[in-house]
Amino acid sequence: MKVIIVGGGRLGKQLANTISNSIIIESDRGKIPSLIQAYGSRRVIEGTGISEDTLRQAGIEEASAIVIATDSDHTNYIISVMAEKFNVPKVVVRVDDPDNVEVFHQIGIETVICPAIIAARMINSTLYPDAREVSEIHVFDDSPLKGKKVCEIAVPENAIVAALLRGHNLIKPAEDLVMEKGDHLIICSAGKIAPAAEDLISGGQEKLRPFDNILAVIRTKDDLDVVLNETLSLAGSFDIDLNVVSHVPELLQEGIERGRETGVSITPHEINSEGLGELGWICKNDLGHVKCVALSASLNGRSQRVESKELVRFIKHSKIPVLLCRGITSYNRIITIMGTENICERSANFALKIALLTGADLHVMNHRDPEDIEQTRMLEIKRMGKMYDIKVVEELVEGNPTIEFVSRVTSDHFDLAVINWDSFILKRDVLKRMFFESSMSVLVYTN
Amino acid sequence: MIEEYFSLLIIVLLAFITPLIFTRIGIPVVVGEILLGLTVGFIVWVYNSMTGHHLLLVGESVDFLATIGFIFLMFLSGLEIDFARLEGTGRKAIARGALILIGTMAIAYPLLGFVGQVSGLAMNAAYMTLVLSTTSVAIVLTVVREMKISKKPYGQQIIIAALIADMATMILITVYAISLQVIQTGDPVFGLLAAFLFLMIFLFFFVIYKVGSWAIWYYPEILKKFFRSDDPHEIGVRASLAIIFVFVALSAVIESEALAVLGAFLAGAVISLMFQEGAILEKKLYGIGYGFLVPLFFINIGISFDFDAIINMQALILLPSLLIITIAAKIAPSVLFASKRDPRRNLTTGVILTGGLSLMIAAAEIGLRLGILDSTLHGVLILVSIVFAILSPIAFKYMYRRFELEDTG
Numbered sequence: 001m002k003v004i005i006v007g008g009g010r011l012g013k014q015l016a017n018t019i020s021n022s023i024i025i026e027s028d029r030g031k032i033p034s035l036i037q038a039y040g041s042r043r044v045i046e047g048t049g050i051s052e053d054t055l056r057q058a059g060i061e062e063a064s065a066i067v068i069a070t071d072s073d074h075t076n077y078i079i080s081v082m083a084e085k086f087n088v089p090k091v092v093v094r095v096d097d098p099d100n101v102e103v104f105h106q107i108g109i110e111t112v113i114c115p116a117i118i119a120a121r122m123i124n125s126t127l128y129p130d131a132r133e134v135s136e137i138h139v140f141d142d143s144p145l146k147g148k149k150v151c152e153i154a155v156p157e158n159a160i161v162a163a164l165l166r167g168h169n170l171i172k173p174a175e176d177l178v179m180e181k182g183d184h185l186i187i188c189s190a191g192k193i194a195p196a197a198e199d200l201i202s203g204g205q206e207k208l209r210p211f212d213n214i215l216a217v218i219r220t221k222d223d224l225d226v227v228l229n230e231t232l233s234l235a236g237s238f239d240i241d242l243n244v245v246s247h248v249p250e251l252l253q254e255g256i257e258r259g260r261e262t263g264v265s266i267t268p269h270e271i272n273s274e275g276l277g278e279l280g281w282i283c284k285n286d287l288g289h290v291k292c293v294a295l296s297a298s299l300n301g302r303s304q305r306v307e308s309k310e311l312v313r314f315i316k317h318s319k320i321p322v323l324l325c326r327g328i329t330s331y332n333r334i335i336t337i338m339g340t341e342n343i344c345e346r347s348a349n350f351a352l353k354i355a356l357l358t359g360a361d362l363h364v365m366n367h368r369d370p371e372d373i374e375q376t377r378m379l380e381i382k383r384m385g386k387m388y389d390i391k392v393v394e395e396l397v398e399g400n401p402t403i404e405f406v407s408r409v410t411s412d413h414f415d416l417a418v419i420n421w422d423s424f425i426l427k428r429d430v431l432k433r434m435f436f437e438s439s440m441s442v443l444v445y446t447n
Numbered sequence: 448m449i450e451e452y453f454s455l456l457i458i459v460l461l462a463f464i465t466p467l468i469f470t471r472i473g474i475p476v477v478v479g480e481i482l483l484g485l486t487v488g489f490i491v492w493v494y495n496s497m498t499g500h501h502l503l504l505v506g507e508s509v510d511f512l513a514t515i516g517f518i519f520l521m522f523l524s525g526l527e528i529d530f531a532r533l534e535g536t537g538r539k540a541i542a543r544g545a546l547i548l549i550g551t552m553a554i555a556y557p558l559l560g561f562v563g564q565v566s567g568l569a570m571n572a573a574y575m576t577l578v579l580s581t582t583s584v585a586i587v588l589t590v591v592r593e594m595k596i597s598k599k600p601y602g603q604q605i606i607i608a609a610l611i612a613d614m615a616t617m618i619l620i621t622v623y624a625i626s627l628q629v630i631q632t633g634d635p636v637f638g639l640l641a642a643f644l645f646l647m648i649f650l651f652f653f654v655i656y657k658v659g660s661w662a663i664w665y666y667p668e669i670l671k672k673f674f675r676s677d678d679p680h681e682i683g684v685r686a687s688l689a690i691i692f693v694f695v696a697l698s699a700v701i702e703s704e705a706l707a708v709l710g711a712f713l714a715g716a717v718i719s720l721m722f723q724e725g726a727i728l729e730k731k732l733y734g735i736g737y738g739f740l741v742p743l744f745f746i747n748i749g750i751s752f753d754f755d756a757i758i759n760m761q762a763l764i765l766l767p768s769l770l771i772i773t774i775a776a777k778i779a780p781s782v783l784f785a786s787k788r789d790p791r792r793n794l795t796t797g798v799i800l801t802g803g804l805s806l807m808i809a810a811a812e813i814g815l816r817l818g819i820l821d822s823t824l825h826g827v828l829i830l831v832s833i834v835f836a837i838l839s840p841i842a843f844k845y846m847y848r849r850f851e852l853e854d855t856g
Contacts, residue, residue, distance in 0.1 A: 399674030400722050407667035424531040427723045433664045 002063045004088075006049035006079055007070035008035045011094060015067055016043070023058045025049050027070075049079040055086065065090035073100045080109050098165075099382055116170045120163050120186060135159075136387050137185040138380070141349065145185075151175035159189035167379060182380045184387075210353040211291035211321065213241035217279060218251045223296045226327040228255050230441065231294045233329040235264050238357050243290070245269040245279065280318045290320055292443075297324035299436055308432040315421055321350070321445035328415045328441050331358045335440075336418040337365040337397070337405050338377065339425040345377050350443060351418040352381055356388050360415065365405055367397035367425055402427040406434070414440045421446045451506045457487065458509065458750070462742035475586060477804060478836045480742050481829070484749015492754045505751055509743070516744030517812070518711040519736045520805055521617075522691050525715020526732065527584050528610055531723055540604055543784050544611035547800070550780025551580045551612070558772045566764050574810075574819045577620050578828060579773050581806040582612035583836070587799055590840045594847060605796050608781075613806060617712055620810050621645075624705035624817055631817075641701050648697055648706065652713045655690065659721035676727050683728040684735070690714045705813045748808060748829065756822035757830070765827045770834060777801045795846045802839035807832040 003019045005012045008026035016022050016039055026035055027048040035044045047054035049070065060066065066088045068079045076093050077100075083091045084107065092111040095101050104112045139145045145153065150161055150173045164171045165184040171177065179185070216231040218224060228244065235242040242259065244266050246252040252268045259266035271282060283290045293314075299307055315322055336351035348364060355362040362385065366378060378394055385392030397404045405426060409417060419431060421444050435442055461483045469479030491502055505513075556576045563570035587609040596602035625645065629638040662670055673683030694710030722728070756762070781797030782790055811828040814820035820828070 398676060399671055399727055402723060403663055403667045403670045403674065406663055407671055410664075410667060424529075424723065427660070427663070428531070429660050430663050437664070 001065065002059060004055070004058045004060060004063050004066045006066065006068045006076075007094075008044070009069065009071060011069045012067075013038070015069070022067075025054055025058055048075075050075060050082070052082065055079075055082060060086045060088060063088050065092065067092045067094075069094040071096065073097055077103065077107075080104060081107060084108060099379060120170060123162055135187040135189065137187060138384050138387065139179050139181060139183040139185070141181045143181075145179050145183075146181050148179055149175065150177045150179070153185075155187065156189070159187050162186045162188040165383070182377070184380070184383055209238055209240065209357065210350050211240065213243060213290065214292045214294050214323070215243045215245060215283065215290045216255070216294045217296075218244060218246040218248075218255055219296065220300050221251065222298065222300065224251065224254055224258065226296045226298065227294050227325045228258055229327055229329055230325040231323075232259065232262050232264050236262055241267070243267045243269060245271050245282065247271050247273055280314050283318050283320055292321045292323055293318070294323040294325050297326050297436060297442065304432075304436050308435060311435065312421070312428075312432070315444060315446050319446055321443060324435050324442040324444065326439065326441045331355075331360040331415040331441075333363065333414045334358075334360045334416045334418065335363040335365065335405075335409060335414045337367060337401060337423075337425060339367045339401065339423060346445070346447070347418050347420045347423070348377060348381055350445070351416075352384060354416065354418070354443070355390050355392075356384065359390065361391040361393065363393045363395060363408075363414070365395045365397050365401070365408065367401040367404075401425045402430050406430060409434070409438060409440065416441045416443060418443045420444075451508045454505055454509050455512075458484075458743055458746045459739075461487065461746050462739070465742065465746075473841070475589065475804070475836055475840065477585075477741075477745050478833055480745035481749045481833055484746035485752055486749070487746075488750040488752045489754060491750070505747060509747065512740065513744045513747035516736075516740035516742075516747075517809060518691065518695055518707060519740045520744060521708045521711040521809065522687075522715040523733065523736045523741070524584060524613065524805065525712040525717075526719050526729060527588060528614070528716050528719050529606075530716075530720045540607045541611065543604065544608040545615070546784040547608050547777075547780045547796075548580060548612045548615055550784060551776045551800075552576050554779055555579050555772055555776035558775065562765070562768045562772065566761055566768075568761050568765065568824070569821070570824065571814075571819050574620075574623060574814055575824070577616055577623060578807055578810040578814065579769065579776065579803070579831075580612060581616045581620075581803040581810060582609045582777075582800045583802050583804040583806060584609045584613045586802040586804055586836060586840060590799060590802075590843060594844065596847075601792060605799055608796065608800060612800065614712075614716075616810075617709055617806065620813065621703075621705040621709040624813055624819075625701070625703055627817060627819065628701070628703060637701065641703065641706075644697055644701055644703075644706065648694055648710050648713060651693065651697070652717050655717050656721055659717070663721075674722070674728050681731065684731050687714075687718055687728070687732055690718065704816060708809055708813065745808075748812075752829065753822045753826055757826040759823065762823050762827050765824070766830060769827060769831045773801055773803075773831065773835065791846075791850050795843055795850065798846060799839055799843040801835045804832050804836040 001021070003015075003022040004025065005015050005019075005022050006025045008016075008024045008028075008031050012024055012026070013035075016024050021043075023043055023045060024035055024039065025045045025047060026032060027046070029046065032044060032046050045054060045058050047057070049055065049068065060083070063086075066079075066083045068076045068083070068091070070076055070079070073096050076095065080091060080093050090111070091109050092113065093104055093109050095104060095112050095114045096116070098114050098116050101112050101114050101117070137145070150164070153161060155161060161173045163186040164173045164177065164179070165186065166180065166182070173185075214231050214235060216227050218227060231242055234240060242264055244252060244255045244259075245268075246255065247270070249270060252270060256266050256268055269282070271279065279293070283293065295311070311322065331354065334351050334355050336347045338345065338348050351362055351364070354360070362381070364378065364381060382392050382394070384390070395408070402425070408414075417434065417438070417440055419426065419434075419442060421428070421431070431444070435444070462480065465479040465483055466476045469476050474482075494500065495502055556572055559570065559572040559575045559579070563572055584606075587605060591602040591605055594602070622645070625641045629641055632638075672678050673686060675683075691711055691714040694714045695707045698704075698706030698710045718728075777800045778794060778797030781800060782793045784793075808829060811820060811825050811832075814828075815822065815825040
């Protein structure tokens with residue numbers, strides 16, 4: 001049995017010790033002398049595993065197995081593809097980042113070994129040989145766990161914080177370790193954690209809600225189908241308080257009726273005019289705690305220029321997120337865009353929370369400097385997606401973000417776009433078009 | 448022609464070594480290019496003075512390329528304008544920037560008039576005021592980015608003030624230069640044509656912007672190619688060059704260099720306004736500009752510098768006078784208007800705003816070609832711009848760090 005080992009690090013050497021005829025490929029010239037000393041020059045090849053010539057030299061065409069164990073997931077990926085090309089019967093790959101495991105599975109590699117996952121499982125089974133459940137808790141920006149020490153978490157009696165994932169690192173949870181936004185706690189329990197205790201740990205499901213209440217604005221009869229139906233669906237699914245305002249008492253009455261039919265309780269408010277100026281005043285003074293305002297995205301004969309100007313003024317002054325509705329009662333695909341600015345993270349946060357509650361696929365267009373390797377937020381989103389079984393698709397934006405975003409939302413079907421008005425990555429005049437000319441609902445907010 | 452190739456070789460070699468030398472000693476590369484150009488120009492001048500020869504380093508072809516470099520530089524300055532940030536900063540910051548500029552002009556004008564009278568030099572105080580009021584956005588941006596304050600309110604205030612000074616002085620210089628051309632020709636038809644073209648350039652700006660915004664929504668698939676790094680035909684670069692030369696060609700109708708400069712600046716500004724974030728296209732355009740054409744312009748300024756023009760008593764009086772006037776005219780209004788809260792920071796704002804390199808040189812060139820400035824004033828203005836380009840970033844960094852240290856205790 002001919003075995004090729006790519007990477008002469010600790011794992012590679014351990015394997016070479018146990019597999020007598022194996023061939024080691026190592027690119028680091030400094031390691032070659034010690035490898036030759038240990039295994040002889042016939043078993044050591046200096047070169048990179050991503051070179052076809054080197055692999056041929058090692059005899060990949062006749063090999064019955066290849067173990068790919070360099071310290072770069074990217075390099076391992078390329079070698080895996082090449083090994084598949086050479087039809088090596090058995091391919092075993094070591095992967096550093098747990099999030100990359102799936103990528104290797106997708107290209108047909110069945111045996112993927114991730115030290116972090118193995119370590120976590122071992123810690124779990126060592127600490128709790130009887131553990132029956134492993135729960136994961138994500139620390140959101142607004143989570144009560146943020147800033148707390150591990151010892152301050154009110155973990156149920158039958159459970160323990162087994163590990164903490166921070167970025168790519170698996171951390172042993174020391175008692176005085178302070179939790180940060182984006183941390184991912186792994187809780188092991190001897191039995192099933194009671195839902196009430198789970199809520200206690202995670203800070204309750206309300207932290208997963210993008211907003212606690214919605215104010216639906218009904219200006220015309222059509223708005224009952226467009227705005228009210230969309231917000232009724234949201235309120236019904238997430239247990240969100242629904243307030244409805246209108247300057248027409250009949251519309252308000254019909255709204256209450258529809259709420260009753262769908263089992264959603266509506267709090268009605270009558271206003272004097274359909275303009276957003278009065279609405280802004282009401283939101284601040286009468287209602288005071290409105291978390292999201294839902295409006296119709298159709299113009300109903302009004303001028304787009306005037307409407308968008310009024311809308312932008314409302315968003316800027318009230319600081320309340322606005323949902324421009326198109327009567328979509330079920331969100332299946334949500335899109336957002338993230339850039340290098342920190343404020344863009346909030347878009348991703350909003351979009352993620354809505355996706356978690358609706359079960360929609362989340363498409364995150366990621367516009368980052370190629371040299372910027374700090375991708376923690378994206379990693380967190382993917383991790384949350386996995387945890388809640390949400391499909392998260394990351395799309396890297398190479399060119400102009402506005403054009404790429406427009407191209408994406410006009411060529412493909414999305415139900416909701418989540419956009420930060422204050423972000424500089426999207427052109428505002430194009431955003432205004434998107435508010436009124438696209439076919440999806442748009443959630444727009446300001447900082 | 449062969450001699451021109453040699454000239455080009457010397458310039459390209461200088462352009463190559465300048466960043467290697469000057470980035471190490473912390474002097475802006477553009478300043479280094481002028482300084483090296485001046486050194487070569489000085490050697491030639493000494494050689495010519497001693498031997499009586501008329502060795503010329505720069506011929507027509509190099510001069511033409513340098514002019515294209517100048518236009519490209521103005522285009523890149525326009526491209527630097529971040530309209531989204533300008534819009535997001537609010538009216539107060541814009542008003543403060545405008546007040547600083549008006550204050551600068553109000554102080555510089557009488558002082559320049561006084562210096563003109565005392566020195567006995569025929570100096571156009573109004574035009575000189577415009578030249579000294581310019582601020583280089585490129586220098587300001589480089590420095591605030593280096594200091595990592597470009598996104599802080601204080602850094603934003605500085606950028607806005609520089610942007611306003613840059614745009615307003617550019618337009619005013621163009622208007623002034625064209626008006627002078629109209630007066631010089633004495634032809635009312637030419638005047639009407641100039642006014643028509645001036646309006647046409649702004650109309651084009653508006654039309655291109657509107658068409659671009661419309662196209663982004665309706666034809667994103669086509670426009671995507673403009674910003675892709677793997678486009679083999681570099682269609683984005685070609686489109687940008689086409690936009691530049693639409694503006695420049697319009698100005699060529701009345702042979703106005705000032706209008707060409709404004710046109711190139713507006714071409715850059717309209718691309719920035721239209722697409723907002725076009726990092727890859729910008730990098731490609733920077734490659735063409737800062738890799739070849741712009742250094743050619745700056746080195747050419749140094750090489751073609753008229754040393755005879757500044758070796759006289761008038762230049763000796765003018766140089767310190769203009770330095771003092773620029774400092775007073777930029778710092779005093781900054782202290783008064785920049786912000787109510789922190790006068791020390793306002794002082795540092797004034798210091799960084801004194802750096803007016805590229806536009807100051809551009810205005811000096813236009814002034815010389817139109818006969819508004821004589822060669823002595825032109826030479827002194829170039830020296831003034833070099834002095835400030837070197838000193839203002841250094842002084843700003845020193846003062847800012849000191850205040851920061853004092854604040855943090």
